[in-house]
Amino acid sequence: MKHLKKILFASAAAVLAASALTGCGGSGGSSSGSDGDTIKIGTDLEMTGNQAAYGADAMRGAQLAVDEINKAGGVLGKKLELVSLDNKSEPSEAASAAQKLVDEGVVAVVAPNMSSNALAAVPILNGAKIPSISPGGTNPKITVDEKTGKVIPYSYRACFIDPYQGKVMASFVADKLQKKRVAILIDNSSDYAKGLAKFFTDAFTAKGGTIVGTEAYLQKDTDFNATLTKIKDLNPDFIYVPGYYQEVGLIVKQARAMGIDVPFGGGDGWDSPTLAEIAGADALNGTYYSNHYAIQEDNKTVMDFVNAYKAANNEEPGVFGALTYDTIKLLAQVIKDAGSADPQKIADGLASLKTFSGVTGDMSFTDTHDAKKAAFILTYKDGKPVFADKISAD
């Protein structure tokens, strides 16, 4: 608790100090963040609470991007300034942080990375006509109003949505690995896994492959021997497991123990160092998963980012660090191209964005405000995920 208070106090102090420096002490709602010498960008991230690890990574990515931009002279002759609020990994706090950012007069907001928090923050930001970008929130409802089916005008995301990963993996398995018979093992308690499995199935069968069997499990299951015995008998040449690392680790481990040596694949739910601890490095050889970002040794843009991040924080950037870094850089580019840091101009700039190249690849926005970009395929070598391929479906 003490720790939490400290962080809250620190962020409150930072906000106060920031407003004092810029001379627009959050007085009137009409105050625009481009007044004074800085352009204020808000962040509504998971700095404490359950997803604090993701939030810390994201925050470091944002800070690194801001530092780099300011070092290079800022945007339109002004420095970028982050107004960082903590949403404590809770939707209600995410909403109140969004309201505070609006009152603070920021010109754009980095919306929460966790979908549930982003869903709480976006209506407030959209109502205030402040453009927001969620770096890693994958729930379709973040940018499209479920009831009306209409796109939320001021809300964007810097990543692709989940089902896209299913398509990407289907292309990879059919075209690159040249596999024909796939068994699918779905986490039945997760809409995420079910979505990936559905899109994988559709795309894979469209390419002429066969799904030899679809089995299911629930989160927290530990014994997969019975199901795997059945799958082994179906004789697949690839097994798709679009779940989360905890169960995936056990599935791969138990499969290898019973002599199933075909490749496995999954989505970004696999992305955790714990996966290798649970499954063991050997068992993970010949497994592939799709993700938003990968460290590519031969890509200078990516390696520059990785090295700068490491130099500043003493650890490697994660997915959210990379996506949030790109989000800030994207906002800077849009502000520069628009020639103004007015929220409406930024929103127009986002809507008409042609292309942006970042560390997570080249992107533009789809009609539904999702990022249109390639996905990365990673493979495990000695218990470490390494870049295998970059694939864009459709």
Added chain:
Amino acid sequence: MDSGIIVQFFQQIINGISLGSIYALIALGYTMVYGIMRLINFAHGDIYMLGAYVGFFVTTQLQMGFFPALICAMVVIGITGVLIEKLVYKPLRSSSKISILITAIGMSLFIEYTTMYFLTPQPRTFPPVLPNTIFHLGDIIVSFQQLVILGSTVVLMLLLWYIVQYTKMGKAMRAVSYDTDAALLMGINVDHVISFTFALGSALAGAAGVLVGIYYNTIDPLMGIMPGLKAFIAAVLGGIGIIPGAMMGGLILGVVEALVSGFISSTFRDAAAFGILIVILLIKPTGLLGKNETEKV
């Protein structure tokens, strides 16, 4: 293809027995406590979780091997079980059954979330303390770890059988189970017997926790919920309060789950387990080995 189905059938039986022996170990604790106190100790699944954490601690921090870790966890969890009984259930012994039952549910949540608070909800991974050897019997695969689980379970059950049938304390346990008041009149210290029962049952759950930690090599604070419920079904299936019934119920449940996943669909596995509970409660509420007896008033 025909031989394929036969191989698969036997493979599923082996999968089911190794899963079922875990259920049986946990079910024994349920059934013994029920036999003595007529209490369904819903915190039992969480005691099993604590056992896994003790095993994790001694294997990672103290570098213990398999057997020392197993024994250490059994001792620590046995003592924990007695403490829970003394601090939580004993003050309520004269209260109505429903208050004790609700207290047990509260205790279960207390253990889960206290563990989560102090040890984080992150799953931990067990170090490999047993070799990953695999034996091929024709086309059927048995792992060394499965054999260890089965072996440990059988040894522990025989030990329990000996204690209950051939020791003085075992005799006292049976007497208390038969009629608590009469046992008290005969000069049996019922408090001691209850504590001893909790110690035994908890130690077995602790052993199951360590075995599961080693076999599946991942543990987390909520790992006890589902196995706890399944073991409860196993205990009811065999006849709650009857020790051989718990062993039988556990093995049957494990095998049924494996066969349902293997030959029908993995989605129906839990439905089958809970379906068994409903069917047994409808047809023979006293369980497979239970005798119909009129409720004492």
